Amino acid sequence: SFLELSGGQQRILLLGMALVSEPELLLLDEPTAGLDLHVRTHMMEILRELTENEGKTALMVSHDVGLMLENVSKIVCLDGRIHYTGEPEEALSAIEDVFGLKRGV
Template identity: 40%
Template sequence: MSESIIEINHLNFTYERQRVLEDIHLLVEKGSFLGLVGPNGSGKTTLLKCLLGILKPQQGEIKLFGQPIQKFKNWHEIGFVSQKANSFNTGFPASVFEVVASGLTSKLGLFKMMSPNDRKSVQKAIEQVGLSEFAKRNIGELSGGQQQRAFIARAIVSDPKLLILDEPTVGVDAKTVQNFYEMLMKLNRELGITLILVTHDVGTITDKVTHVACINKHLHFHGQSKEFEELKGDEMSDFYGHSLHVLTHNHSH
């Protein structure tokens, strides 16, 4: 039987009397790559904040790695990458190596020196995202796509079992996005990291992810990506509240 990484039951969340999430049930199993899709304002970011313990839902339960979220302590097992690219201060005086090393703070504590093993972990994470040649480069000199890779390296340097990415490709050009998704697939398949990718990019991800969850206040669909591709246009329109065509790019895996 598969091990569940996330288990959500009867989750409700209300902001100032407005119900944002209603009766959400979601199971994410170990080793899966979930694409979380939905229109703007559909509750995707609220759901992430509940998962990360930032927001507390009014009703329902969340379990992380089999433990109720209230008792969960091993936050280093979860890596998070936000929609950073557009808001990052490119004048920040830090090398790629230093940015990635900052991902070890929760494990090491703020002022503890890095051991040779820690330095190896940083180099390995940089290599895994394809930035070895840029390790000494100032983060501000990198392109948006390369910066996002550096932030993923920072998120995986502490060996998380789950990596959550909130629209990481905003403002990144199409070719870079394609390479970016290939890299995520590699992290999922070769390192066995469970991934949750929040995205608007419905068509591009269906052949990359293993599962899709479509949220718009309610969870309208949750299943394998193949099943999602087979949905009819009118079913998709019901989810999104407007007509939508899923354009799938059938690259081989």
């Protein structure tokens, strides 16, 4: 049964169920929160396949900055308003400014 599956298995199953209707846009709220590294990596691989090879668009909310910087094509940094929108490679300084972080050496 669904309740006997692990949290990661449940999320992957729910993603699969959402894909049955063949949506062009996936809205995902913290899709990898609380998942172990293996399942989180698998989830991002599935999403990458869908967006790069099947023409789907995924709009994700996430607080996992590292995961987003490594796996997305565009980033929007929000904190009550839009502070940055653009390429992940250039987002880190905006994220640091918004949240008052200092980059380690």
